[in-house]
Amino acid sequence: MKKLTVLFFNPRAGDGAAQKIAVEVKTRLVQRGETPYQFDSTTKAEAVKKLRETLAKKQIARIICIGGDGTLNVVATALIHARVQVPVGLIPAGTVNNFAKKWKIPLEAKKAIEVVLSGKQRLVDIGVCNETAIISSLVFGSLADISNDVKQKQKQKFGLGIYGLSAVKNLSKSRSYKALFFNDSFSLYAKVWVCLITTSNYIGGRQYLEKTYNGLHITMLNNMKISKLLNYGFFALTGNLRRSTTLTSFDIKKVIIRPEDGQTMVVRIDGDEGPMLPAKISWLHHFMKIYVK
Numbered sequence: 365m366k367k368l369t370v371l372f373f374n375p376r377a378g379d380g381a382a383q384k385i386a387v388e389v390k391t392r393l394v395q396r397g398e399t400p401y402q403f404d405s406t407t408k409a410e411a412v413k414k415l416r417e418t419l420a421k422k423q424i425a426r427i428i429c430i431g432g433d434g435t436l437n438v439v440a441t442a443l444i445h446a447r448v449q450v451p452v453g454l455i456p457a458g459t460v461n462n463f464a465k466k467w468k469i470p471l472e473a474k475k476a477i478e479v480v481l482s483g484k485q486r487l488v489d490i491g492v493c494n495e496t497a498i499i500s501s502l503v504f505g506s507l508a509d510i511s512n513d514v515k516q517k518q519k520q521k522f523g524l525g526i527y528g529l530s531a532v533k534n535l536s537k538s539r540s541y542k543a544l545f546f547n548d549s550f551s552l553y554a555k556v557w558v559c560l561i562t563t564s565n566y567i568g569g570r571q572y573l574e575k576t577y578n579g580l581h582i583t584m585l586n587n588m589k590i591s592k593l594l595n596y597g598f599f600a601l602t603g604n605l606r607r608s609t610t611l612t613s614f615d616i617k618k619v620i621i622r623p624e625d626g627q628t629m630v631v632r633i634d635g636d637e638g639p640m641l642p643a644k645i646s647w648l649h650h651f652m653k654i655y656v657k
């Protein structure tokens with residue numbers, strides 16, 4: 365039986381170009397004698413479920429994913445649930461496309477399609493929080509509440525500056541969360557105003573740390589003051605966040621985060637609402653095969 369190519373696109377990603385790009389990819393695949401397999405989905409949860417079922421029932425040669433980090437998260441989460449490794453071709457069609465920038469996948473659709481069809485692959489690492497993939501970032505604390513406030517439509521209309529505006533709007537509501545970070549060999553109790561965990565030294569398409577490390581980068585702002593925010597903002601914008609004196613920052617492969625005092629906390633992963641804390645967050649070495657230049 366011939367293995368199938370799954371063609372998965374998210375009409376909500378970026379400026380909505382994914383659907384048009386999907387038609388282009390389909391034409392290229394048909395020209396090569398392939399019949400791509402597609403399914404309909406209207407929510408992220410439905411897409412994860414359908415993709416996981418497809419991976420379990422059918423022989424899949426590869427998945428072509430058209431969208432941003434949130435769309436790629438659907439694919440990686442389905443791969444985690446299905447416990448299989450199938451090569452993934454990313455055609456960037458999101459707003460930020462952090463993952464595509466990190467792996468130098470062309471942002472222009474035509475070029476990205478050629479990268480997938482040329483067949484060169486490499487293994488890459490991602491993160492996981494409970495059973496949800498982390499493609500680029502996990503965040504909780506007041507900033508997570510801020511991104512919750514930012515709707516996809518606003519992001520498309522006003523660009524990423526909308527996060528800054530929302531931050532200023534929400535400043536008065538900000539509060540810190542008490543949480544315990546631990547694994548087999550360390551434990552840290554912290555009052556977290558905002559905690560950011562990333563899989564690389566890029567966030568929002570910009571380099572924010574000097575170096576990357578093969579693991580999760582954890583950066584947290586522990587107490588909220590306007591003066592601290594300015595210091596933090598300066599170093600973040602100049603790509604030297606770890607030089608800021610107002611942060612706790614370390615790299616790790618595995619951590620459990622448990623809120624104290626019975627507080628409830630939801631994390632946001634790759635821009636979407638994720639699981640509630642407590643959660644186990646780990647580094648998945650060589651988890652995903654992707655097409656690269």
Ligand SMILES: Nc1ncnc2c1ncn2[C@@H]1O[C@H](COP(=O)(O)OP(=O)(O)OP(=O)(O)O)[C@@H](O)[C@H]1O
Binds near residue numbers: 375435460
């Ligand atoms: N099949 C789907 N149907 C509906 N919505 C989806 C589907 N797959 C993903 N989504 C949601 O669409 C939203 C936008 O997707 P995505 O993150 O890829 O685009 P973006 O935000 O423009 O890009 P980026 O994250 O790179 O800035 C996300 O919130 C994601 O949860």
